[in-house]
Amino acid sequence: MIYDAMMENYDSVAVADRYDNIDVLDEEYDDMNNNDTETMDTVEDETIDADADEISGNPQNHITSNSLLLLKQQAETTEKSKLSLNIIAAIELMALLRSCGASLNLYDKIVAWLEHRIPHNLKEPLPTREKVIKMMEKRHNLKCIAPIKTEVILPSINLPVEIPINPLLGCIYSLLSDEKLMTSDNLIFTNPNDPSQSTPYSGNYSEINTGLAYQSFQQSVQRIENAVPIPLIFFIDGTAIDRACRHSQTPVMMTLGIFKQSLRNKSVAWRNIGFVKNNMKEQYSQQQIDAATRQIQKYPKNHDCYVPDNHNDWHTQIGCIMNDLRRIQKKVLSGRSLLMGKNKQQYTD
Numbered sequence: 128m129i130y131d132a133m134m135e136n137y138d139s140v141a142v143a144d145r146y147d148n149i150d151v152l153d154e155e156y157d158d159m160n161n162n163d164t165e166t167m168d169t170v171e172d173e174t175i176d177a178d179a180d181e182i183s184g185n186p187q188n189h190i191t192s193n194s195l196l197l198l199k200q201q202a203e204t205t206e207k208s209k210l211s212l213n214i215i216a217a218i219e220l221m222a223l224l225r226s227c228g229a230s231l232n233l234y235d236k237i238v239a240w241l242e243h244r245i246p247h248n249l250k251e252p253l254p255t256r257e258k259v260i261k262m263m264e265k266r267h268n269l270k271c272i273a274p275i276k277t278e279v280i281l282p283s284i285n286l287p288v289e290i291p292i293n294p295l296l297g298c299i300y301s302l303l304s305d306e307k308l309m310t311s312d313n314l315i316f317t318n319p320n321d322p323s324q325s326t327p328y329s330g331n332y333s334e335i336n337t338g339l340a341y342q343s344f345q346q347s348v349q350r351i352e353n354a355v356p357i358p359l360i361f362f363i364d365g366t367a368i369d370r371a372c373r374h375s376q377t378p379v380m381m382t383l384g385i386f387k388q389s390l391r392n393k394s395v396a397w398r399n400i401g402f403v404k405n406n407m408k409e410q411y412s413q414q415q416i417d418a419a420t421r422q423i424q425k426y427p428k429n430h431d432c433y434v435p436d437n438h439n440d441w442h443t444q445i446g447c448i449m450n451d452l453r454r455i456q457k458k459v460l461s462g463r464s465l466l467m468g469k470n471k472q473q474y475t476d
Contacts, residue, residue, distance in 0.1 A: 282436070
């Protein structure tokens with residue numbers, strides 16, 4: 128799935144990435160098999176286009192002390208209507224493609240073939256893959272993790288490129304609000320009814336909350352009632368996106384340290400927060416690169432300050448992807464401790 132997403136352009140990456148880690152497709156498919164599926168609302172172009180243009184109003188674009196609470200309030204106002212028959216058929220087709228290991232890119236080609244060969248047998252046309260995913264994005268409150276095209280200047284060529292970045296706060300909320308993940312069996316807490324309760328140190332290798340670093344921080348916030356440390360764990364791993372392995376991308380992923388290792392071993396517990404791209408110089412001609420780098424001072428390889436171009440480009444993209452983390456540390460956690468209560472969100476200096 129990650130391979131399929133990265134093989135597409137940025138717009139398709141933004142769509143496909145929502146299935147890679149959250150398994151909304153499997154969840155919706157299971158719900159269809161277990162529940163009544165009467166014909167109800169259908170996907171409308173105007174509704175989808177309007178929803179896609181509402182990104183500027185999302186809390187993750189303006190990180191404040193109430194961003195997580197705003198995301199929670201938005202999710203509570205979302206209603207799940209029953210799926211129409213053409214949406215059900217679309218989900219079944221995508222689920223079949225996925226179970227066979229086929230690329231979801233094949234979906235639109237199959238739909239076009241059906242409409243060409245048996246147009247009179249279809250009561251209503253199947254929606255495009257993008258429309259289905261955008262509908263499910265709204266249905267499952269995934270807009271908070273929708274990838275955003277972000278422009279960065281590559282130091283090696285001094286020219287702008289775009290990389291997809293998922294809002295970090297939205298990814299954190301997505302994990303915290305996932306009912307299938309946030310169960311007592313999946314969490315590290317000894318007492319699920321009181322997550323702030325300390326776990327005795329045993330000296331044996333075990334979950335994160337049994338380590339000295341976690342317990343030391345937990346003791347430092349004990350003065351704050353019901354404070355629960357939630358570590359963030361990041362992971363990167365380059366992936367080839369062509370058969371010759373000449374092009375690659377590096378997904379940057381995160382999860383929560385309150386999940387047990389058995390759950391963290393599953394992709395469903397992780398969220399993509401961005402992609403570091405390689406071979407991005409190819410979108411510019413050599414003449415454009417020469418003109419843009421004419422005034423840039425570059426050190427020779429034997430100089431103490433020399434850094435390979437690919438290293439500079441890699442760290443520039445990583446810095447851009449991790450910018451949300453710096454913003455959270457600066458605006459939300461600087462001098463404050465975050466408390467998530469049942470009825471409200473509070474901050475204590």
